[in-house]
Amino acid sequence: xxxxxxxxxxxxxxxxxxxxxxxxxxxxxxxxxxxxxxxxxxxxxxxxxxxxxxxxxxxxxxxxxxxxxxxxxxxxxxxxxxxxxxxxxxxxxxxxxxxxxxxxxxxxxxxxxxxxxxxxxxxxxxxxxxxxxxxxxxxxxxxxxxxxxxxxxxxxxxxxxxxxxxxxxxxxxxxxxxxxxxxxxxxxxxxxxxxxxxxxxxxxxxxxxxxxxxxxxxxxxxxxxxxxxxxxxxxxxxxxxxxxxxxxxxxxxxxxxxxxxxxxxxxxxxxxxxxxxxxxxxxxxxxxxxxxxxxxxxxxxxxxxxxxxxxxxxxxxxxxxxxxxxxxxxxxxxxxxxxxxxxxxxxxxxxxxxxxxxxxxxx
Amino acid sequence: xxxxxxxxxxxxxxxxxxxxxxxxxxxxxxxxxxxxxxxxxxxxxxxxxxxxxxxxxxxxxxxxxxxxxxxxxxxxxxxxxxxxxxxxxxxxxxxxxxxxxxxxxxxxxxxxxxxxxxxxxxxxxxxxxxxxxxxxxxxxxxxxxxxxxxxxxxxxxxxxxxxxxxxxxxxxxxxxxxxxxxxxxxxxxxxxxxxxxxxxxxxxxxxxxxxxxxxxxxxxxxxxxxxxxxxxxxxxxxxxxxxxxxxxxxxxxxxxxxxxxxxxxxxxxxxxxxxxxxxxxxxxxxxxxxxxxxxxxxxxxxxxxx
Numbered sequence: 330x331x332x333x334x335x336x337x338x339x340x341x342x343x344x345x346x347x348x349x350x351x352x353x354x355x356x357x358x359x360x361x362x363x364x365x366x367x368x369x370x371x372x373x374x375x376x377x378x379x380x381x382x383x384x385x386x387x388x389x390x391x392x393x394x395x396x397x398x399x400x401x402x403x404x405x406x407x408x409x410x411x412x413x414x415x416x417x418x419x420x421x422x423x424x425x426x427x428x429x430x431x432x433x434x435x436x437x438x439x440x441x442x443x444x445x446x447x448x449x450x451x452x453x454x455x456x457x458x459x460x461x462x463x464x465x466x467x468x469x470x471x472x473x474x475x476x477x478x479x480x481x482x483x484x485x486x487x488x489x490x491x492x493x494x495x496x497x498x499x500x501x502x503x504x505x506x507x508x509x510x511x512x513x514x515x516x517x518x519x520x521x522x523x524x525x526x527x528x529x530x531x532x533x534x535x536x537x538x539x540x541x542x543x544x545x546x547x548x549x550x551x552x553x554x555x556x557x558x559x560x561x562x563x564x565x566x567x568x569x570x571x572x573x574x575x576x577x578x579x580x581x582x583x584x585x586x587x588x589x590x591x592x593x594x595x596x597x598x599x600x601x602x603x604x605x606x607x608x609x610x611x612x613x614x615x616x617x618x619x620x621x622x623x624x625x626x627x628x629x630x631x632x633x634x635x636x637x638x639x640x641x642x643x644x645x646x647x648x649x650x651x652x653x654x655x656x657x658x659x660x661x662x663x664x665x666x667x668x669x670x671x672x673x674x675x676x677x678x679x680x681x682x683x684x685x686x687x688x689x690x691x692x
Numbered sequence: 693x694x695x696x697x698x699x700x701x702x703x704x705x706x707x708x709x710x711x712x713x714x715x716x717x718x719x720x721x722x723x724x725x726x727x728x729x730x731x732x733x734x735x736x737x738x739x740x741x742x743x744x745x746x747x748x749x750x751x752x753x754x755x756x757x758x759x760x761x762x763x764x765x766x767x768x769x770x771x772x773x774x775x776x777x778x779x780x781x782x783x784x785x786x787x788x789x790x791x792x793x794x795x796x797x798x799x800x801x802x803x804x805x806x807x808x809x810x811x812x813x814x815x816x817x818x819x820x821x822x823x824x825x826x827x828x829x830x831x832x833x834x835x836x837x838x839x840x841x842x843x844x845x846x847x848x849x850x851x852x853x854x855x856x857x858x859x860x861x862x863x864x865x866x867x868x869x870x871x872x873x874x875x876x877x878x879x880x881x882x883x884x885x886x887x888x889x890x891x892x893x894x895x896x897x898x899x900x901x902x903x904x905x906x907x908x909x910x911x912x913x914x915x916x917x918x919x920x921x922x923x924x925x926x927x928x929x930x931x932x933x934x935x936x937x938x939x940x941x942x943x944x945x946x947x948x949x950x951x952x953x954x955x956x957x958x959x960x961x962x963x964x965x966x967x968x969x970x971x972x973x974x975x976x977x978x979x980x981x982x983x984x985x986x987x988x989x990x991x992x993x994x995x996x997x998x
Contacts, residue, residue, distance in 0.1 A: 334777070336995070415781055467969070473976045476728065476781070477919050481965040484912050492958035614785055651800045653907070656793020663786035664772065671776040 334675040344673045349619050349630070352666035359661055369648060377647045378640035378658075388639065390525030394597055395635035396628075398423070398589035398606070400534040402613035403631055404541050405585035407622040408551075409578035412558040416579055418464065418479025419586040420610025421486035422457040426587025427594045428490055429456025431601045434516035434594075435498055435509055445515045449591055450533075457587015458580050460486060465579035469572040475579075483610070491603045498601060509601035518596040530592035535628075537585060542624040550577055586610060607638065608656075615663045634659065697826055699947055704835060705901050707939025709734070709893040709910075711838045713917035714924065714931045715845050716889020720766075721921055722849065723882035724862035724989035728784025729769055730890050731914025732791020737762040737894025739795040742802055742905040751810050755834065755895050762891020763884050765791055770883040774876050777993050792908060802905040809903040810834060834896045841889070846928035858882055862987030865994040875994050890914065912965065919968045923975055925985035934971075941967050 360378075361371040382388045402419045409416050430453030437445050463482060467473040491507075500510045518528040545551040550573075557564040557574045564571065593605055616634050620626030641655030713730050720727050727733075740761030745754035769787050772778040810832035818829040849855040858878060861868045865875045893913070898905050916938060924930035945960035976982060 334995070417785060467973055471973050471977045472979055473969075473972050474922065477915060477922075477972055478969050480915050481912070481919075481969050484965045485962045488958040488962050492956055495958070496956060611785075611789060615789070618782060651797055653793050653796030653800065656789065657797055658793075660786060660790025660793050663782075664768065664790060667772055667778040667783050667786060668776050671778060675777065 332677050332679050334671065335678045337674060337676055340673050341676075344669075345621060348669040348672060349621070349626075349666060351669045352619075352662060353633070355665045355669070356658065356662045359665070360658060363654075363657065367650075369650065374644060374648060374650065377644040377650075378654075379636060381643045381647065382636060382639035387525055390522050390527040391639055392632060392635050393527045393531045394525075395638045396631040397528075397530045397534045397596075398593055398609040399613050399616050399631040399634055400628060401530075401537055401589040401592070402582070402586045402610060403616035403620060403627045404534075404538050404624050405582040406613055407617040407620065407624070407627055408541065408545070408554055409582050410558075410617055411622050412554040412574050412578050413561070414575050414578040415476045416461065416464065416479050416582045417476055417614060418461070418481075418483045418610070419582060419613055420606060420608065421479070421483030422460045422583045422586035423590035423593070423606055423610050424483070424486035424490050425460040426453035426457035426590030427601065427605050428486075428493065428590075429453055429459075429587070430591030431509065431512075431594045432493075432498075434512045435601070437516070438510055438513050441513070441515050443515070445513075446518065446595065449516060449595055450588065453587045453591025454584045455587070457585070457590060458583040461579040461583020461586070465576050468579075469575050475575075487604075490601070490605070494601050494603050500600075507603050511600045512595060516595060517599060518592065526597050528592070528596040530589075530596050533588065533592065537588075538624045538628055541581075545624065550574075554578070586613075612638075612659055615659055615666075618663065619666055634662075637662075697823070699943060700827055702943045702946065703936060703939045704831065705939075706942040707935040708835050708838045709896045709901060709913055710917050710920060710938055711932060711935035712834075712841065712893035712896060713890045713914060714920040714935055715838075715841050715928060716762075716886040716893075717917055718921050718924065718926055718928060718931055719845060719849075719858065719889075720882050720886030721990055722862045722926060722987055723858045723879045724865055724987050724992065724994070725770075725773065725879050725883050725886075726780045726784065726991040727766065727769055727773075727787070727883060727886055728781060728918065729765065729787025729791060729914075730886075730917050731910055731912070732788040732795075733762040733765045733887050733890035734894040734897070734910040734914045734917075735791045735795035735908065736765050736798075737891025738898035738909060739799040739802070739894075739905055740891070741895030742805075742807065742898035742903075743798065745807055745899060746802060746805055751833075751899065754899055755892065758891045758895025758899075759888045760891065762894060763888040766883050766887020766890070769887070770880045773993070774879055774883070777995060780991050780993070788914070796907045799905045799907065803907070805904065807899070807903040810900040832900050834892070834900060837892075842928055842932045849928065859987070862989055865989050865992070869994070869996060875996075879994070890917075893917070916964060916968050919972055922982075923971050925975070925981060926987065927985070938964060938967065 360375060364371040364374040406416060406419060430449040433449045433452045460482060464475045464479040467478050468475045494509055495507045498509045500508055518530055520528055553569045553574055557569060557571060594601055598605060612634050616627055616630040620630035637655050637658050641652050644650040644654060645652050713734055717730055737758035741754045741758030744757035745751060765787060769783055772783045773780050812830055813833055815829040819825045857873055861873060861875050861878045869875050897909060920931055920934045923934045941964050945963055948955060948960050
């Protein structure tokens with residue numbers, strides 16, 4: 330053993346913020362090695378991944394498009410993770426949001442009214458909440474592990490969407506493709522920057538981030554979430570209801586993920602398809618941790634992970650790299666982040682230093 | 693009878709990967725480590741196994757490669773969780789995300805490649821018994837291996853000194869440490885065993901269950917295996933029963949389609965996941981049962997100085 334971990338008397342504030350940067354650095358270094366092994370020029374690959382997508386105004390707008398669902402989901406998941414509520418089924422809640430909101434759009438496809446879009450968004454939120462309510466109910470009533478139930482429901486949600494799109498909701502004029510009708514104009518989110526795909530959902534995401542920030546800092550439930558997460562015993566003595574916190578975390582995350590789902594289908598996608606998300610619900614978990622479970626941090630982390638999606642697409646086009654590289658990058662980033670986080674609570678003491686010092690004094 | 697035997701044979705093929713993964717995770721959890729990355733380890737095992745059989749043609753090497761692939765991924769998990777004191781839940785999730793990505797990257801050139809599947813090994817004489825012979829004694833080696841593993845794991849935990857130490861470490865790492873057992877090293881070995889078994893589960897998927905490689909081909913089996921461990925209340929023989937129960941549900945879906953039952957395929961495909969939830973609810977309703985059987989230190993980090 331050359332080094333050992335020594336517990337710090339107090340968690341290091343500096344390392345809390347330094348750790349994500351350190352992790353990003355190590356991830357990039359590991360990326361260089363990975364590209365070298367794959368026989369791709371690392372400089373060209375990293376350029377394609379992290380610089381190329383941002384060389385145009387359109388690219389920056391796309392960054393916002395991809396960051397929107399990540400921000401929406403991650404900011405809400407972070408609240409749950411703070412309280413020790415492990416909702417990892419956001420992908421399923423997103424899917425249900427798309428189904429419920431998208432169902433409204435298909436039902437009212439002839440209606441040209443300002444009320445269609447708000448109704449869709451509300452139904453999307455409620456759909457996501459309803460899906461999240463299942464693990465919340467099972468957790469609070471039967472003490473069932475929420476990690477497994479919320480994840481199982483993700484598979485069920487994906488199959489449900491597939492069932493609808495292959496069956497009753499298939500576009501009657503769509504040449505038998507498994508796609509719904511394309512949503513009408515009044516069921517499509519307005520674009521906020523011309524000639525791009527950046528839509529109103531981005532503003533909704535920022536609004537949610539602000540709202541959660543205020544809630545966390547100022548409201549009683551926000552305080553309860555923090556107490557229950559950091560000191561469960563203190564929460565019990567204070568009479569905080571753990572079940573209430575569980576329900577709150579699931580409802581918030583489900584609603585936010587549902588909103589992300591309906592925003593995706595009424596924004597960049599514009600119709601219901603069998604697959605509507607490249608795993609935003611799972612990537613949002615990384616975003617939440619990378620953003621230090623803080624609303625502001627989530628914004629930056631969402632932009633970074635959004636860039637990894639864009640980078641993957643750009644590297645696929647320019648260098649013919651497989652899209653799976655994105656997943657590897659995202660996984661590595663979370664690994665290195667978790668590894669670097671050890672430095673928050675521990676510091677490294679190098680043994681050989683003390684050994685040589687001892688031999689010094691002996692002489 | 694003519695339908696029964698093929699149906700029961702497919703149940704065995706569906707249950708075998710679940711059994712491998714669940715038995716491995718069972719040992720890991722018995723030592724007090726909760727590794728949620730089973731899905732990722734299965735996928736890596738699947739792609740490694742399939743790649744090796746594609747390039748060498750050797751089934752034995754391929755199975756070994758699957759084992760090593762899963763174990764290699766669990767080594768990363770062990771390093772983070774045991775070495776760096778990282779959160780087990782978060783690291784397990786990271787392992788799954790990383791495993792999905794890495795297996796897709798490694799397997800990109802293997803999509804669409806065909807393999808005949810593991811050869812069947814008929815056991816002489818026994819395989820000739822009518823009905824039972826076809827059902828039990830004419831399988832590939834990994835199926836026999838899974839039977840052997842159930843017995844081995846059950847024996848190990850209940851009857852050996854090493855098994856007792858693993859359980860002691862999982863139930864009270866402080867007491868085990870005080871008695872001089874190397875807690876971290878034992879947990880490392882248990883985690884590696886879980887990874888290797890998940891890798892074998894993956895190898896079975898890509899070599900025998902559906903002998904090919906597709907991205908994300910485990911489709912949630914790792915999570916079902918995790919649920920199986922809870923279902924089994926950490927007992928190997930119950931994990932065996934559970935795996936066959938879930939295998940049966942998976943196969944029900946295929947045969948209902950073949951028999952022309954008028955239920956959409958997607959609804960049938962939901963069955964294993966819904967059944968998992970139902971079973972989890974039934975099991976966890978009785979908290980005493982869980983508390984009596986669950987390793988007391990599961991998921992808790994251990995650091996010798998604290």
